[in-house]
Amino acid sequence: xxxKFGLIDCNNFYVSCERVFNPSLRNVPVVILSNNDGCVVxxxxxxxxxGIKRGTPIFKVKDRIKNNNGKILSSNYALYGEMSERIMNIxxxxxxxxxxxxxxxxxxxxxxxxxxxxxxxxxxxxYIKKATGIPVSIGVGPNKTLAKVANHMAKNHFSKxxxxxxxxxxxxxxxxxxxxxxxxxxxxxxxxxxLEKKGVFTAYELKNLNKKWVEKNLGGIVGxxxxxxxxxxxxxxxxxxDPPKKQIVSSRSFGEDITDxxxxxxxxxxxxTNASKKLRKQNSLVSVMHxxxxxxxYKDYPQHNEMISYNLLNPTDYTPDLICYGKKLLNKIYKxxxxxxxxxxxxxxxxxxxxxxxxxxxxxxxxxxxTKIMEAxxxxxxxxxxxxxxxxxxxxxxxxxxxxxxxYLSQKYTTSWxxxxxxxx
DNA sequence: TCTGGGGTCCTAGGACCC
DNA sequence: TCTGGGGTCCTAGGACCC
Numbered sequence: 502x503x504x505k506f507g508l509i510d511c512n513n514f515y516v517s518c519e520r521v522f523n524p525s526l527r528n529v530p531v532v533i534l535s536n537n538d539g540c541v542v543x544x545x546x547x548x549x550x551x552g553i554k555r556g557t558p559i560f561k562v563k564d565r566i567k568n569n570n571g572k573i574l575s576s577n578y579a580l581y582g583e584m585s586e587r588i589m590n591i592x593x594x595x596x597x598x599x600x601x602x603x604x605x606x607x608x609x610x611x612x613x614x615x616x617x618x619x620x621x622x623x624x625x626x627x628y629i630k631k632a633t634g635i636p637v638s639i640g641v642g643p644n645k646t647l648a649k650v651a652n653h654m655a656k657n658h659f660s661k662x663x664x665x666x667x668x669x670x671x672x673x674x675x676x677x678x679x680x681x682x683x684x685x686x687x688x689x690x691x692x693x694x695x696l697e698k699k700g701v702f703t704a705y706e707l708k709n710l711n712k713k714w715v716e717k718n719l720g721g722i723v724g725x726x727x728x729x730x731x732x733x734x735x736x737x738x739x740x741x742x743d744p745p746k747k748q749i750v751s752s753r754s755f756g757e758d759i760t761d762x763x764x765x766x767x768x769x770x771x772x773x774t775n776a777s778k779k780l781r782k783q784n785s786l787v788s789v790m791h792x793x794x795x796x797x798x799y800k801d802y803p804q805h806n807e808m809i810s811y812n813l814l815n816p817t818d819y820t821p822d823l824i825c826y827g828k829k830l831l832n833k834i835y836k837x838x839x840x841x842x843x844x845x846x847x848x849x850x851x852x853x854x855x856x857x858x859x860x861x862x863x864x865x866x867x868x869x870x871x872t873k874i875m876e877a878x879x880x881x882x883x884x885x886x887x888x889x890x891x892x893x894x895x896x897x898x899x900x901x902x903x904x905x906x907x908x909y910l911s912q913k914y915t916t917s918w919x920x921x922x923x924x925x926x
Numbered sequence: 927t928c929t930g931g932g933g934t935c936c937t938a939g940g941a942c943c944c
Numbered sequence: 945t946c947t948g949g950g951g952t953c954c955t956a957g958g959a960c961c962c
Contacts, residue, residue, distance in 0.1 A: 542962095686961080687959095691959065691960090720959065
């Protein structure tokens with residue numbers, strides 16, 4: 502029995518989710534847009550084939566998509582999140598050790614005999630496709646970095662069969678020679694430029710680089726760890742338990758530029774509500790909050806970008822108090838006459854609720870009351886749907902001009918009774 | 927007209943202390 | 945000419961990920 506890491510990665514995940522419910526999206530170029538319908542964040546193979554790239558602003562490629570009978574969609578996170586959950590649940594049936602790495606990726610650890618790996622991975626792949634409609638690729642290797650490499654092989658090289666197993670002695674070097682250095686997990690734009698300057702173009706060449714150079718130029722210990730993993734040594738453990746977040750951010754660019762402080766307050770109130778909900782979910786309290794306000798950096802009118810921080814005397818998770826502090830902070834950095842594009846909140850110095858330190862100004866009875874209010878608040882929204890109960894500060898009218906644009910949104914096929922697919926017989 | 931959002935980790939350098 | 949040395953803590957900034 503040999504212990505190996507597997508990486509399951511959904512192919513073009515957002516597009517695949519949409520295609521499960523809408524067959525007219527199959528075999529044509531499809532792109533999914535970021536919040537605010539700004540730029541392309543996910544795309545189908547057909548879209549890649551007509552030269553569209555992730556990150557491109559949609560206005561630059563809109564015509565090309567139309568001319569190729571392509572489709573454009575806003576991102577539908579309710580749908581993707583739910584499909585992701587289905588897949589992760591399936592994976593737990595195949596291995597007791599699963600790390601959910603992102604919405605569309607998971608690491609697994611298996612202990613099997615070397616020859617069984619390929620068939621077992623194929624079984625998982627077929628099962629997920631059948632049960633959810635989502636195609637996945639699976640890479641297996643002696644550690645996480647090599648599982649990523651194997652996944653790349655499964656997807657893009659080696660006849661694109663969707664499953665690839667790296668064996669340290671047999672095909673490790675062969676695989677590393679196929680992988681370009683910027684495709685290695687942990688090598689981004691800046692490092693890959695440095696590497697190319699040094700004449701390093703493949704993962705294989707990276708593996709054989711001088712240690713001193715790697716430490717100096719690729720982020721110290723991070724680079725050393727990465728190269729060790731390419732050599733087959735396992736440095737990164739499987740992390741099954743989601744550690745609590747050390748920082749929680751909530752922000753959005755507006756649908757339109759905003760000058761009015763009241764509208765900024767409304768939007769900020771909404772983001773603070775969102776962030777504090779996450780805080781309560783992991784049983785934490787925030788002790789430092791930051792509020793920021795940005796103008797549109799792509800326009801040439803006057804710019805004003807500022808961030809302000811506040812140390813809370815009593816760490817809390819109580820939304821109304823946090824909104825109250827947030828508004829005061831926003832007032833301090835707001836300047837009249839600027840066209841703002843984005844505001845948001847950052848919670849940092851997050852502590853465990855159990856380890857709270859009390860001080861002279863802490864009122865136990867008041868605190869218990871607040872805890873009960875928030876519990877009821879969260880329960881109602883969980884049972885009756887998001888935003889059933891809201892704070893008045895986020896503005897209660899229907900459509901807001903600060904809200905993000907989502908002009909191409911598909912249905913909530915899996916999370917709303919009113920939007921289920923209708924089948925004609 | 928139009929350019930996302932939410933995270934983590936690491937290092938370097940300054941402030942401060944003895 | 946020459947300006948201690950070592951440790952800790954904090955923050956800003958850079959790099960990466962999806």
